Amino acid sequence: MKILVTGGLGFIGSHTVVELQNEGFEVVIIDNLSNSSEDVLKGIVKITGKEPLFEKLDLREKAAVQNFFKIHSDVAGVIHFAASKAVGESVENPLLYYENNISSLVYLLQELQQKTEASFIFSSSCTVYGQAEKMPITEDAPVQVAMSPYGNTKQIGEEIITDTAKVTNIRAILLRYFNPVGAHETTEIGELPLGVPQNLVPFITQTGIGLRKELSVFGNDYPTPDGTAIRDYIHVVDLAKAHVIALQRLLNKKNLHKVETFNLGTGKGSSVLEVITSFEKVSEKKIPYQFMPRREGDITEAYANTDKANTVLGWKAELTLDEAMASAWKWEQKVRS
Numbered sequence: 001m002k003i004l005v006t007g008g009l010g011f012i013g014s015h016t017v018v019e020l021q022n023e024g025f026e027v028v029i030i031d032n033l034s035n036s037s038e039d040v041l042k043g044i045v046k047i048t049g050k051e052p053l054f055e056k057l058d059l060r061e062k063a064a065v066q067n068f069f070k071i072h073s074d075v076a077g078v079i080h081f082a083a084s085k086a087v088g089e090s091v092e093n094p095l096l097y098y099e100n101n102i103s104s105l106v107y108l109l110q111e112l113q114q115k116t117e118a119s120f121i122f123s124s125s126c127t128v129y130g131q132a133e134k135m136p137i138t139e140d141a142p143v144q145v146a147m148s149p150y151g152n153t154k155q156i157g158e159e160i161i162t163d164t165a166k167v168t169n170i171r172a173i174l175l176r177y178f179n180p181v182g183a184h185e186t187t188e189i190g191e192l193p194l195g196v197p198q199n200l201v202p203f204i205t206q207t208g209i210g211l212r213k214e215l216s217v218f219g220n221d222y223p224t225p226d227g228t229a230i231r232d233y234i235h236v237v238d239l240a241k242a243h244v245i246a247l248q249r250l251l252n253k254k255n256l257h258k259v260e261t262f263n264l265g266t267g268k269g270s271s272v273l274e275v276i277t278s279f280e281k282v283s284e285k286k287i288p289y290q291f292m293p294r295r296e297g298d299i300t301e302a303y304a305n306t307d308k309a310n311t312v313l314g315w316k317a318e319l320t321l322d323e324a325m326a327s328a329w330k331w332e333q334k335v336r337s
């Protein structure tokens with residue numbers, strides 16, 4: 001069965017391609033290589049021994065998307081990762097985000113709605129909750145006014161899918177990720193942030209390897225036990241496996257509603273200082289850091305209530321924060337070797 005993975009050469013996309021191939025799916029990847037490289041294909045093949053089909057294509061080009069589905073008319077399901085995802089950049093350049101993240105989604109759905117049936121997995125984010133009132137966060141926590149155009153494109157994307165599924169044969173699952181971290185145990189694939197990493201874990205690993213002098217800890221005056229912000233750091237391999245399970249749910253028509261939503265996290269919150277401690281433990285490296293003012297747009301705390309994913313989806317994160325840090329460190333050393 002052929003599955004389209006858009007953004008399949010990206011961080012979460014590439015790990016998901018590996019898990020799809022492990023489950024025997026035929027995979028075709030669409031990627032415009034704006035935030036990834038074709039070398040990632042080699043890493044996937046080294047892990048699974050199977051070469052996915054790959055089409056370099058920009059989903060903003062409607063004609064190219066239409067042509068793709070003419071050629072690959074046997075695509076049974078789509079996992080849609082391709083999107084711009086840097087929160088800060090989205091504030092500076094909102095139209096880039098609205099054009100890329102929204103038009104790509106619309107063109108994809110316009111092709112899928114013509115099929116007799118289509119399974120669609122959407123890469124969403126816990127960012128839609130903003131600062132949720134109650135921890136841990138459940139799927140029925142209110143979607144708050146987006147803190148950034150990036151977050152808004154995820155909210156709008158969910159609404160577009162929901163409205164479309166109501167009147168077409170598309171069945172969809174919205175996966176709201178918490179904080180994806182780590183890398184495949186083989187170190188053949190991992191996170192490749194371009195330039196100075198915005199996210200915590202790649203910055204830590206680059207500090208550990210000596211690429212960065214010192215980590216800035218954005219805020220130590222949060223109302224949390226150690227004063228630093230809390231997030232739910234989920235190993236990217238656990239996250240990838242959840243996508244395969246969600247897709248199989250739709251392909252096997254086990255879904256209870258046309259659109260279902262699941263939070264994907266570990267259910268455990270970790271502060272910035274706890275992440276640093278975990279990394280120092282597994283790497284035996286000291287991470288020099290300095291407390292700096294809070295980062296604009298950051299929330300205090302977010303970690304997932306995983307009951308629905310565990311019981312309804314039948315998925316549970318298995319890897320720990322230490323295992324995620326160890327894999328991230330192994331990957332950083334490999335990339336810099």
Ligand code: WQD
Binds near residue numbers: 087125
């Ligand atoms: C985590 C914590 C920072 C860097 C974002 C997006 C989310 C998803 C994941 C795309 C925060 C602190 C960070 C640093 C620090 N992205 N930090 N020093 O902001 O929770 O989530 O990335 O899908 O949608 O919103 O992740 O890793 O940037 O930050 O102290 O150099 O680490 O303030 O508390 P975030 P993050």
